[in-house]
Amino acid sequence: MVLGLILYEGVDILVNLGKITYNAGRGTYYWFYGKEYPEVEKEEERLKEMKLLMDKIDDLQSQIKETQKNIEKKNE
Numbered sequence: 001m002v003l004g005l006i007l008y009e010g011v012d013i014l015v016n017l018g019k020i021t022y023n024a025g026r027g028t029y030y031w032f033y034g035k036e037y038p039e040v041e042k043e044e045e046r047l048k049e050m051k052l053l054m055d056k057i058d059d060l061q062s063q064i065k066e067t068q069k070n071i072e073k074k075n076e
Contacts, residue, residue, distance in 0.1 A: 030037055036044070 026037075
């Protein structure tokens with residue numbers, strides 16, 4: 001039982017050290033080359049696309065309002 005606990009804790013420490021080493025290396029790489037993480041780049045791209053779509057929706061809404069005003073003027 002004690003041996004199992006020691007082995008489990010040993011593996012746990014190795015896994016955590018591996019994660020820390022990987023994340024530190026990855027962070028250093030992206031910092032050194034002045035890049036953003038791919039996850040951050042994807043999110044920024046999504047935000048840009050969302051802003052573009054919102055601008056298009058606003059343009060379409062203004063066109064609809066103008067068209068409705070023109071129709072009302074013709075009906076008068």
